Amino acid sequence: xxxxxxxxxxxxELDEILAELDRQEHKVPTTAILAARVRREEMIPLLIQALxxxxxxxxxxxxxxxxxxxxxxxxxxxxxAREALPAIIEALSLPGDLPYDLFVDALxxxxxxxxxxxxxxxxxxxxxxxRDPAIDYVVRWSGAAAYKYLVRDGRITREQAVRRLDEHLxxxxxxxxxxxxxxxxxxxxxxxxxxxxxxxxxxxxxDLVEEGFFSREDIEESSHxxxxxxxxxxxxxxxxxxxxxxxLMEGWSCFQPAPAQAPTPRSxxxxxxxxxxxxxxxxxxxxxxxVVGNAGPTERLGPGHDVxxxxxxxxxxxxxxxxxxxxxxx
Numbered sequence: 336x337x338x339x340x341x342x343x344x345x346x347x348e349l350d351e352i353l354a355e356l357d358r359q360e361h362k363v364p365t366t367a368i369l370a371a372r373v374r375r376e377e378m379i380p381l382l383i384q385a386l387x388x389x390x391x392x393x394x395x396x397x398x399x400x401x402x403x404x405x406x407x408x409x410x411x412x413x414x415x416a417r418e419a420l421p422a423i424i425e426a427l428s429l430p431g432d433l434p435y436d437l438f439v440d441a442l443x444x445x446x447x448x449x450x451x452x453x454x455x456x457x458x459x460x461x462x463x464x465x466r467d468p469a470i471d472y473v474v475r476w477s478g479a480a481a482y483k484y485l486v487r488d489g490r491i492t493r494e495q496a497v498r499r500l501d502e503h504l505x506x507x508x509x510x511x512x513x514x515x516x517x518x519x520x521x522x523x524x525x526x527x528x529x530x531x532x533x534x535x536x537x538x539x540x541x542d543l544v545e546e547g548f549f550s551r552e553d554i555e556e557s558s559h560x561x562x563x564x565x566x567x568x569x570x571x572x573x574x575x576x577x578x579x580x581x582x583l584m585e586g587w588s589c590f591q592p593a594p595a596q597a598p599t600p601r602s603x604x605x606x607x608x609x610x611x612x613x614x615x616x617x618x619x620x621x622x623x624x625x626v627v628g629n630a631g632p633t634e635r636l637g638p639g640h641d642v643x644x645x646x647x648x649x650x651x652x653x654x655x656x657x658x659x660x661x662x663x664x665x
Contacts, residue, residue: 349381352367352370355367357402363581368580382411383407383419383422386404386423389404389437390425390426393433404437409441409584417457420457427446427464430469431471435471447481448573448577450477452484453576454481454485466503468510472518479503480522483496493527500523500526504531504538508537516538516544517544521548526565526568528558529559539551
């Protein structure tokens with residue numbers, strides 16, 4: 336949590352806080368966030384309603400242009416408002432590109448950690464995201480990625496996570512959707528998945544795994560690496576949730592006073608894959624140059640910018656935004 340003196344926050348009425356959060360400016364709305372923290376309990380239902388309103392408008396073809404809906408996601412995560420999870424799931428389950436239109440970077444950057452922190456005993460809501468073939472595969476993969484955070488945080492056991500993800504993996508075979516099948520194999524790979532060896536082998540046999548990411552031998556090695564390797568994987572995870580919205584967003588290029596350096600294209604895939612060589616691609620969403628990570632920090636545009644998914648990426652790569660910086664994951 337931000338350690339600034341919250342008592343110094345300017346006194347704002349609830350409607351003023353919401354208006355300041357919705358304002359599109361190139362700076363973090365620190366005063367409004369500090370005021371929201373002071374009135375946390377009153378703000379939570381208003382932020383949940385803001386998410387629901389944004390979902391309804393997006394579904395009606397009128398995506399909100401302000402910042403309130405995506406700041407609501409991050410503030411609800413900071414406030415650890417588990418009662419907000421159904422509204423978040425509702426927004427993530429919107430058809431087509433609508434979740435991207437609402438949240439952009441949040442889907443690939445922060446969603447797994449947010450879902451894990453807010454899940455509580457509502458794992459069936461995360462499971463619903465993973466198994467729904469109508470939902471974009473990045474959202475589904477993020478739901479699967481939440482399981483390693485749940486294991487690391489002691490909320491479920493490794494065996495429970497492997498069992499659930501194994502069931503999800505088997506259910507994807509009828510979809511013939513190798514993006515989500517590859518994603519599930521990837522998430523299992525980080526959990527020493529010896530119990531899921533048969534299902535993983537079947538996924539490879541059905542040619543539903545992009546072997547440019549990893550081979551059968553890689554999976555077998557992970558499965559038999561033992562607790563030390565498994566613990567090492569979990570130790571590299573970031574903290575669950577959003578501990579401090581202000582600190583997180585102050586580094587985003589969309590909140591810098593001057594134009595930021597062009598962001599480094601990154602993949603819409605988990606960080607552990609960025610060190611691997613990759614010679615294939617995902618149709619329509621990923622390209623070869625996007626997948627291999629580049630040295631140096633990634634600058635985040637932030638969900639508040641106004642670049643459409645199908646518009647040219649502002650980094651100058653010549654690609655569509657959704658195929659370049661819009662597919663970032665860290």
